[in-house]
Amino acid sequence: MKTQVGIIGAGPAGLLVARILQLNGIEAVVLERRTRQYVLDRVRAGVLESGTVETLRTYGMGARLDREGIPMRSMQLCWDRQKADVSLDDGTGRHLTTYGQQKIVEDLITQRERDGLPIIFEAAVDRLEDIEGETPRIHYTHEGEQKVIECQFIAGCDGYHGVSRRHIPGSDEHVFLTEYPFAWLGILAQAAPLAARRGFAHSTRGLAVASARSATVGRLYLQVEPDADPNAMSDQEIWDELDLRLDDGTDARLNRGPIIERSVARLRGYVCEKMRHGRLAIAGDAAHIVPPSGGKGLNLAVGDARIMAEAIRRLLKSNDTGLLDTYSEMCLRRIWPTVHWACSMCEAFHIFPGQTSFDTRMQYQMLNHWGNTEIGQQRLRKAQLGLPYEI
Template structure:
């Protein structure tokens, strides 16, 4: 089998890249070790920057998002017994879109199928070969038979634990990482959101977030120690703890119900450098992880896809390697800005007992300054809606 670009991983970044390439007449194949239902069963973030929204539209898969997605012109910060709204639209002239990653992935899958794109699911032992040579190829097993896909380039869109990053561990890759001393206990419930926009809460008991996926489905989080187990938390205990951490008017308006998903996610920051190894490119979570506080994970994957697609389009359309040669540097420049923002939001909103009373007073002063400074709010809003590609 022969293709121009072999894409490993059929999450949002792989699907988005594949669709953009197909639209541009560049042949591609997507390989994934799991099946479609498994991928759609994963619950992920749902706040999209304007750039990610535009990318989905460019791929031709944004129609349902624009019909069902929720446009948010701002969000609330809750601290010291008060709430302050960050007016994204007023401060930056633009907004964010709340649309679940599961739905976005479904839209891309359906559009790829409708437009004749090839995705091979349940592909076992997917392995990239000779990507630092002149004839890159990928092998995989399907129904007990080994297959080979010859290609020009390999896009590693298979996540942090995928084979692509593992394949370059001995090729000069450098990793940067910060692990935070807590996690997010999150639940998904079919109840109406407590507020029409997100509420980020800084509280003496720990961070909390009120978010949503639709007008009838809500997503809530509370900060918990890494030693906690999800089995320790009943739905009732979660709702009680959430009420303690949000303002009284929010607690009173909260509609509760049985969870349809409950999990604890550890928080960490991670970046791999570089993102290109010959004909192999790392994209999305394969190259970087951000804590969810700044809502940047999926959005960074979209910007990676933008840089890589433009480079590949230039390569095939103009016979120039300038774009693909610049991919790693361009992507990393934006990645580190998003890492900085996600780190700053995490440090601002969570409780860090090890920092003591001094650290807590500094955090409170920062929140107070933010609420009274137009310049500080503008900087936060610019980063939240997404820096330009």
């Protein structure tokens, strides 16, 4: 098979690159090792920056988002049985929007299939070849057969465990990684989220998060041990624990309902600073992972996709390598400040092994700074709304 761009990974980054290239008249084939149903069912973050929303609208992916997205104009912080509501209004009209990542993926897949463009599911990429030449090749296995795609560029959007990063020479020497000693138990529940009960809570029992996925479905999290069994707690035990950790000194309690999905995710911070070599570039989780505190992973992936797609367009349409040569540098200008903020949030809200009462008081001081001081609120607001896109 021959195409102009081979895209590895049918997550938000890969699918958005494919969509942008399509609208610029560039052919692409998307390879995904998982099944179509697995990709559509995979639940991830759902907090979108204004820049992400505008990007999706620009490339024709805003219709359902505009119907179902929930504006998020403030952020609640809870600690030591008190609460602060921080406005996210910076005077520009920007705000966050709650819209599940799996819906974005579904929108992009549906549109691509409607346009008759190829997504090959259950395609296991084995190796990449000749990425320093003008016709790199992707070797993969599909339906028991060894196959090859010859292209002019490879977009590696295949996540932390994917093959793309491993084909960038010396990439391990440019990796920065921290792994946190806890995980998040995430649930989806058929229970109407309460406006007075949405946000991040610090508790001596561990972090809790309450957010909305729709008017009738809640997305909630509990800090748990790294090897926790997602089915170890009953529904009632989970709801009781959430109410304990979200206690802000009032009588408010969460609406309860059936828990329809559970998962446990380890937390890590990771950045690979070498994001391109020859005719291969990586984006999204292949290049960086942030702790879910702050909901920044998807937004970073969109920033990568915008720059990557434009760099590919200039290369293939005009033989201009200028943007491609600065791809890593430009992406990292958004990545590192965003990773720093997400890790700061992580360190302020979680209980760490061996944590002392002094450590807890220091966390209270940081949360009070963000929640109750003008300069702290400005810092939180700016970080949550996100940095502007350069491309």
